[in-house]
Amino acid sequence: MTQRDILFRLAMHADLPSIVRMLADDDLGSQRERYENPLPESYYSAFEKINNDSNHELIVAELDGEVIGTLHLVFLPSISFQGRLRAQIESVRVDKRFQSQGIGSEMMKWTMKRAKQRGAHVVQLTTHKSRVDAHRFYERLGFKGTHLGMKSRLK
Amino acid sequence: MTQRDILFRLAMHADLPSIVRMLADDDLGSQRERYENPLPESYYSAFEKINNDSNHELIVAELDGEVIGTLHLVFLPSISFQGRLRAQIESVRVDKRFQSQGIGSEMMKWTMKRAKQRGAHVVQLTTHKSRVDAHRFYERLGFKGTHLGMKSRLK
Numbered sequence: 001m002t003q004r005d006i007l008f009r010l011a012m013h014a015d016l017p018s019i020v021r022m023l024a025d026d027d028l029g030s031q032r033e034r035y036e037n038p039l040p041e042s043y044y045s046a047f048e049k050i051n052n053d054s055n056h057e058l059i060v061a062e063l064d065g066e067v068i069g070t071l072h073l074v075f076l077p078s079i080s081f082q083g084r085l086r087a088q089i090e091s092v093r094v095d096k097r098f099q100s101q102g103i104g105s106e107m108m109k110w111t112m113k114r115a116k117q118r119g120a121h122v123v124q125l126t127t128h129k130s131r132v133d134a135h136r137f138y139e140r141l142g143f144k145g146t147h148l149g150m151k152s153r154l155k
Numbered sequence: 156m157t158q159r160d161i162l163f164r165l166a167m168h169a170d171l172p173s174i175v176r177m178l179a180d181d182d183l184g185s186q187r188e189r190y191e192n193p194l195p196e197s198y199y200s201a202f203e204k205i206n207n208d209s210n211h212e213l214i215v216a217e218l219d220g221e222v223i224g225t226l227h228l229v230f231l232p233s234i235s236f237q238g239r240l241r242a243q244i245e246s247v248r249v250d251k252r253f254q255s256q257g258i259g260s261e262m263m264k265w266t267m268k269r270a271k272q273r274g275a276h277v278v279q280l281t282t283h284k285s286r287v288d289a290h291r292f293y294e295r296l297g298f299k300g301t302h303l304g305m306k307s308r309l310k
Contacts, residue, residue: 016234019234020234023234023235029235032235032236032237033235033236033237034237040237040238042237042238042239043234043237043238044238045238046232046233046234046238046239046240047234047238049232050232050233050234053210053232055208055210056232058234072233072234072235074231076229076245077201077204077205077208077211078201078205078227078245078246079171079174079175079178079198079201079202079205079213079227079246080178080184080187080188080227080245080246081187081188082187082188082189082195082197082198083195083197083198083199083200083201083202084197084201085201087309090231090233090235091233091234091235112307112309115309116309120309121308121309122306122307122308122309123306123307123309124281124304124305124306124307125304125305125306126279126281126302126303126304126305127302127303127305128301128302128303129301129302129303135303135305138305138307139305141307142307143305143306143307144305144306144307145303145304145305146283146284146304146305146306147281147282147283147284147303147304147305147306148281148282148283148284148290148300148302148303148304149279149280149281149300149301149302149303149304150279150280150281150282150290150293150294150298150299150300150301150302151277151278151279151280151298151299151301151302152267152277152278152279152293152296152297152298152299153276153277154242154267154270154271154275154276154277154278
């Protein structure tokens with residue numbers, strides 16, 4: 001892609017519909033999100049918790065005033081690795097109309113730099129086994145798939 | 156095992172040497188921890204951060220006054236899944252002298268109940284691909300290895 005001026009910044013309350021739209025516009029996400037107008041209140045209360053916690057940074061990528069990408073960066077204090085800080089990335093999305101243009105890669109690089117600035121020694125994420133393109137994308141960014149990611153629903 | 160009275164509780168400052176000993180007493184952990192007397196200060200400053208953050212619970216299992224197990228439970232507010240809370244478990248260890256006696260399983264069940272009480276809808280963890288016994292252990296507890304866990308060192 002030709003270089004365009006993408007702004008990366010913390011998400012604001014008003015960005016939430018754009019964020020949820022991107023989370024929902026995806027094979028896995030469409031089964032679990034509710035992109036409605038107005039948005040379910042639960043999204044706003046989660047946003048408040050994230051926004052009030054300095055260990056959380058909900059990031060958006062903005063192009064020409066429009067939100068076209070998002071991810072959630074979390075800093076995790078940890079005893080292991082001699083008490084060093086970890087960073088974790090969740091909920092990475094680029095608007096479908098802007099995919100395959102290097103925006104996700106730019107957003108990840110910006111975030112990894114940010115994580116390093118804040119003192120994290122490692123950045124971790126999990127990605128569904130079915131997202132094979134995502135595995136390659138993260139490998140190109142220097143990630144290694146050394147772990148198995150396991151989940152259990154709490155009933 | 157016969158039922159023994161294991162107490163699960165939040166870790167205190169004085170438990171830190173026992174916790175670091177268990178983290179270090181492991182093929183992977185031995186390469187990255189420093190179990191020394193006194194412990195490196197970085198462990199104590201990480202403990203303070205964890206202890207002062209209500210989204211973090213560093214748990215220990217105590218038997219006859221001795222700390223024989225540990226894990227780190229983290230609550231993650233999240234926009235995805237309609238803003239529902241997630242739980243994450245890190246740094247799970249049982250003292251080698253007490254392994255294969257069901258203590259890890261009891262500790263995990265206690266923790267999953269705790270996570271549910273605090274409103275988490277899912278509990279997630281990653282485990283190194285080489286820890287095949289751990290994969291089976293978590294599967295027996297209801298975890299599914301649906302994800303690839305990827306990490307990148309920040310240089």
